[in-house]
Amino acid sequence: MKLTKTLLATTALTVAASTAVTAQDMADSMTLVSWGGAYQDSQNKAYVDPYLANNAGVSATWDESSAEAVAKLRAMNEAGNVTWDLVDVVASDAMRLCDEGLAMELDHDEDLAAAPDGTSASDDFGDLIVSDCFVPQIVYSTTFGYRTDLVPAGVEPPTSVCDVFDLAKYPGKRSLQKRPIDNMEWALYCDGVAKEDIYPTLGTDAGVEKALAKLDTIKDQVVWWSAGAETPQLLADGEVFMGSTYNGRLFSAIAEQGQPIAMMWDMQSFDLDGWIVPAGLPADRLARVMDFLKFATDTQRLADQAAYISYGPARASSAPLVGKHADLGIDMAPHMPTDPANASNVHIYDYEWWADNRDDLDAKFQAWLVQ
């Protein structure tokens, strides 16, 4: 009993002490949450290391928990103990966190740096600011890669997303993400539904049946993945002939690891990844993280990141500054999902439609999976 009282008293004192400091005081450590792997490395090199070099005495700790960020932030909020300062999430998660009040709403023009030519941050990011809580960093895409050495003899390499559904021409296993998003749209598109009709069709029961029926034609040849590293591993093993994953993962397997894999950009599905600030941070930590956020999302920093990974910077003003790969010295622009040559036929993934229909389609998709 006495111990509990002492502990509670100490905690109360700590809390009181931390709220008493003025906003000018900044915490000297930050906990940043990201995805790990090459992506986190690119963030580290492009903005965290330079920031720490400019601000002696500040330290940053990485927590590779973005995959379960929503659940963890909810738990932290319930426990009244938010330990994260800045969290990297995909756009749809940012929208959910914002709706639930777990992420802080930002004033993009006030809190973020303007472009070098004076364009305001909100104009520079443009439509990519899909939520008031969200600061986009990169545009990535989910797209297909295939083993060049497993293309059947005498057949030209696959160029269309519909080749994924063509088992006669391209036999072999495919890996697809274990979720309805993208897969349903690709299935309808390859079943002859026009691009602009995809979401209206998917909104009907018959449309869902149609998409699942198309997926049924390849179901026994599909390996389902849930982590971004799986498809590159399966492709490197030769376990699958083709598979979908994030374009940066494929770039890494092709350019950095020298695997016999080629990209197929057709109907790549664009998505966004960016920062959110958890709601309810103490003033000193908030001041530090806002200072970092302003630096980390300026035009030059986002362009720098593209030297380490093939994801497109979210600022329009960063695009002309994208240079060469930091180690390999190859031009990065042709490897960006936003490059005109790669983006001739893209799939625009409809966040709002999915936000409304996700639960329903998830249930149908899971039921179909176990049939």
Next chain:
Amino acid sequence: MSGFTLTPVETKPMSFTLPMVGAAGAFAGLFVGTAHGSGLMGIVIGAIALMALSLIALKVLGLGMEKTTRRGMIVLFIVVGWLVAGLPGLVLGALSGWFFSWFIFWIGEGRYRANLAPYLTSGQVLWHYTFRVICGTIFVFLITPILVVMPLSFNAQDFFTFTPEMLRFDPAGYSLKHYEDFFTSTGWQQALRNSLAIAPMATVLSVGFGTLAAIGLSQPHVPFRRAIMAILISPMIVPLIISAAGMYFFYSRVGLQGTYMGVVLAHAALGIPFVIITVTATLVGFDRSLTRAAANMGADPLTTFFRVQMPLILPGVISGGLFAFITSFDEVVVVLFVGSANQQTLPWRMFTGLREQISPTILAVATILVVISICLLTTLEYLRRRSERLRGLSPG
């Protein structure tokens, strides 16, 4: 065992030998065949090849030429393996040649009965060997996943793949770079330091509290012994995720979440059951009259504990401590909840690493951990045997 025979051996008729050897050949052929595309062909070829070999060995060349026949067969298998699959085939060929040349004579000459009692029926003999084969299969099934990881950790590529270079035993296919990555990466080194800071401290707490609890609970006059015991053992029985979630909310309220002490306390709670169980087990064999004798000679309880009781229950304490250490060292669920990024331990890092980037560095770490675990368990076994020898329980 090999010095004498219980049952005289006799040459078996070919009607017995051929099906037995053929079945073994078919079984081996199934694996070779599957690896080359057709399991069915493998079964057929394996069965026919071995039946033919045993006919030649037992009927044409005969028992007098056994040594020469066996050597010839090994060479034959090596050459065939080499032609089919190069260097790895050569190694596999040598091993299977050695085995099958022995197996043909073992079956054909009825040597399998030599060490068994003469009154056993054929069914009992069959069961005797089937049982051993089943045990061996289970053992292989358990150990193979661990063994496969080890060569993969020397992969020169960044994938979990046996590359063609590795299968050719080409030195270019192997590399220590994943070990280098582990020893030079600040993230991994920080995780190693965290693990090494948390596990020993958690062990000390588990051993201290667990030993005291075990001694206390072994006293007959303590009330509610079984209930207290059940509560203390519960972290071992309650699903880990439930303990972890509970600890998360409790520790958050008292300010222990995300602190070094928080993780240490959580791991100590997980380790205490192991210590209680092992120490309670050694206390069963502890003679209470020794403490009375010590008290009779003027020793106070503390002296009695350290000079009389502790040395005798030490093996139980140490093995409980080792289990507590391994529990903390391998634990990922609780630390994910109770720890923050600053307390990231090795298993935590392996867990996130495996999900986000499948890097063989994880395999290198796994190999190092397996070696450490083997060392710890060997120590444990050595201590156990030593204590049994000292107590005169086994001839040693």
